[in-house]
Amino acid sequence: MNRLAQLTATVGGIGYLRPAPGTWGSLAALPLAWGFHTLGGMPLLALAVVGTFVKGIWATKEMTEGSEDHDPSEIVIDEVAGQFIALLPLSYASWMHGIDILAMWPGWIAAFALFRLFDITKPGPIGRADRRGDALGVMLDDVIAGLFAAIGVVLLAGFWHGLLQPMFGL
Template identity: 40%
Template sequence: MDDAVLLFATGFGLGWLPWSPGTFGSLLGIPLAWWMSGFTRGSQLGIMTFLLIVAVPICHVASLALGSGDAPQIVADEFMAFPIALLGLSVARQPWVMALAFILFRLFDATKPPPIDHIEAIGGGLSIALDDVMAAIYAWLVLVAILSLWRRHGRR
């Protein structure tokens, strides 16, 4: 069972890449976000809640198996949290919106602005998943602001 959890937690091996495993692992979140964008906002929230409830123990077990906290090989937190960056957006399936959400998510996940940088102190699977949830929320906030400005000023 631990092998299956570790396989999933490492993004089916993407987490073992020697460079940018988080970025490559996050790519698995794109089809997930695309699929979720076909549902109502309420359904999207339900799916996200389920994914995050599942992500915490998966990340925790993988962390114990790898002998460290938020090991770079663990990427399930990235691909399971990324869809939050597009939650409820009617334009989520537009390629430029998906790409911008991905770039913003990776930027916030990599730079860890406050309070993301403090979340890792919680420890365990909860902190592994929560820092990516916060990065996705930051990406969502910036994306909503950009889309709002684009709608207001870009369509003249």
């Protein structure tokens, strides 16, 4: 097995943590996303999404070649890509408005929880992507789950800031 592909796909071995390696992968994405955002704002985090996606397809293909299991649980690079996407609305708001991204901690919790919810339950197009049975499908289901979570983060922020805060003076 290609050692670089294994390190990439398992995010430095985090995918071997038990239980719930996908959750560990998503948790590992949080400080990484913070680092990318701190170094280069939303543009660098968006670039990290693309790079993680491309590297993830390669690493997943390498790790699963010749195996019947197209999505072994230790592959968590897909969770990192999806979690990065779920955090993009926070990174954008921070970058555009000069807000400390850590001050938006409720959004971080929402992005994490929504991403895990969509990644685990795999509704609609997320499940269809997962059933592709190839490296692209492994990555795509988490990308779509990340998009769903990002939309959820935006809707929750709009609900909180646009309705609840003005209505109740919170």
